[in-house]
Amino acid sequence: MNSANTATRDIGILIFEGFQLLDAAGPITVFEMPVRGLNPPPYRLTVYSLPGGPVKSSSGISMHSESLPAGLTLGTLIVSGGEGTRTAMRDGAMMSAIRDLSVRTRRTTSVCSGAFLLAAAGLLDGRKATTHWRRCPDMTRHFPAVQLDADRIFVRDGKFWTSAGISAGIDLALALVEEDLGEDVARHSAREMVVHQRRQGGQSQFSVMQDVKLASGRFDTLIAWIQANLGCELKVEQMAEQAKMSPRNFARVFRAETGTTPARLVEKLRLEAARERVEMTGISLQEIAQQTGFGDAERMRVSFMRAYGQPPMVLRRQRRG
Secondary structure, eight states: OOHHHHHHTEEEEEOOTTBOHHHHHHHHHHHHGGGTTOSSOSOEEEEEESSOEEEEBTTSOEEEEEEOOTTOOEEEEEEOOSTTHHHHTTOHHHHHHHHHHHHTEEEEEEOTTHHHHHHHTTSSTTSEEOOOGGGHHHHHHHOTTSEEOTTOSEEEETTEEEEOSTTHHHHHHHHHHHHHHOHHHHHHHHHHTTOOSOOOTTSOSSOHHHHSOOSSOTTHHHHHHHHHTTTSOOOHHHHHHHTTSOHHHHHHHHHHHHSSOHHHHHHHHHHHHHHHHHHHOOOOHHHHHHHTTOOSHHHHHHHHHHHHSSOHHHHHHHHTO
16 A cells, blocks of 8 residues: 555544543444554554543543644544533634644544534535434534434535444444445454444434334334334324224324324334335335335335435445445
């Protein structure tokens, strides 16, 4: 590997007081995997902070860092997230450092709420980005110029990559390794880390059932029935009958219990079931649309575009590599 290529593979992880430990350690571990057994090593990893020295994470555990040198050039900058971003984004020196580094960096990336630091530095204006789902309302309020995609594992817009919460930094780093060294190396790294499935960037941050608040378990049986009957029409009246409630009372109580409407839940469950079949099977799109209640492939395609920004066949091809 020549010196120019080596320079593009220098990875700098930027941390600050109150950073999330896994936001830094997860990507570091991913980039460590291809280094093992390869000579010369494809990556050189350095943890940086503005002052250098030990930096305390939100867990209380400290990580050693080098002070940021003037004129540093990196292949990839990774900005960690964590509770400390709330203070760091108001630090003028930090914002200036991130802006200057980004100019001399081939790729500028963030993990979790590290996207707030990129946004505060003005680097995400007019760009697509994501962050931890819990911080998305804050991102929209503070940085309306960012085209936030709240339901993605990671998002790429040119040289800027942002990822969702905490463990999604591992998915982001694996995607970066794949871009640099190919799919086989990325897959090997995932196996070494016992990451059983590398999630694609367009995958949802969480499943529908993780998104639904079922504190009392009152509608567990009904939801199981819905999942078993996605190919049916599933009107509110039918669901109310299954729940042994009047339609009006059912709609009110269901939303109070789950945080969503019956129709919206059905739509999400259909999308999730359809996407799983699209990505994991070779069943025709028309048949999948009928199985999951979309009726026809075109209606399913429109729903996929609205929810995922991509049609079913593109997701199928991506899944197959």
